[in-house]
Amino acid sequence: MEYGNNRNYAIIVVILSVLASTVISLQLKIIYDNRQLKKYLSDDFFQINTEEIENKIEEYTNIDKSISSTKEEYFNNIRKLEDMILSGESDKRIAYLTFDDGPYKLTYRVLDILKEEKVPATFFVLGKDTSDIYMRIVREGHTLANHTMYHNIGKGVYRSKDSFMEQVNKLENYLYDITGYKTSLIRFPGGSGTAQAFGLKDTLTNELHNKGYKYVEWTCETGDGSDKRLQQKSEWEWYKDTCKDQKIMVLLMHDYHEGTVDVLHNIIKDLKDQGYLILPLSNKSVMAK
Secondary structure, three states: OOHHHHHHHHHHHHHHHHHHHHHHHHOOOOHHHHHHHHHHHHHOOOOOOOHHHHHHHHHHHHHHHHHHHHHHHHHHHHHHHHHHHHHOOOOEEEEEEEEEOOOOOHHHHHHHHHHHOOOOOOEOOOOOOHHHHHHHHHHHHOOEEEEOOOHHHHHHOOHHHHHHHHHHHHHHHHHHHOOOOOOEEEEOOHHHHHHHHHOOOHHHHHHHHHOOOOEEEOOEEEOOOOOOHHHOHHHHHHHHHHHHOOEEEEEEOOOOOHHHHHHHHHHHHHHOOOOOEEOOOOOOOOOOO
16 A cells, blocks of 8 residues: 555656646746747837748747646646645645745845745735746746735725725736736735634635635744744744644745745755655645635
């Protein structure tokens, strides 16, 4: 039985690795081809062979469909692995690294570390004038996710269902215009408990589900969202204390915090040493509600 479990796990890991590489390669090709297409359209437009432009658009469209199909298969296989873990068919574990409230200047460092360590993460972003970072997040195989446009908890995001969904839709369109990627994953500002405190959790969850979204909480953290918490213990200590003995963990971090960025290498190393497979989130995950 153990041999069968290990064999199934090995097959799934190989499939995930191949699919992840394919997704990133296809994304790079789309970006390159899109830039070339823009160049064609800007340089002496009326002298260009119309058939060449149409062929390039057709190729672009087909690549886009290929990316969607490959991502679908990739995240379906991650879900299969999650189910195997939770049913006891596999003794492996999964860690999801998540970063909230960015992008910030420190996000560049976070992305550099993730690239060096060859692991993906999930970024629950706000609407900021940082289009190059959004593009890099998508291009390097991370999940770009919605955290509302402004995260203004005290100034109206939870004033009503309409005010919340307005911010969700605004950020969704903003990110799509920049990256061509339409996210279907969200994290409530302050977590779903904050939405519950405003009496809106169930209503908003239904609205989000109707749009095809699912929301993700966290199961452990570095404590970097609160200066008061960091007066009690360090980011590393928060991580070690809250991330114990979890088969599937979602680690909450913020890419505006220097301390978390400083320990990120050590966190990733520790997770790898424990045998965790570090993956990007999707709305297919068991952690998405």
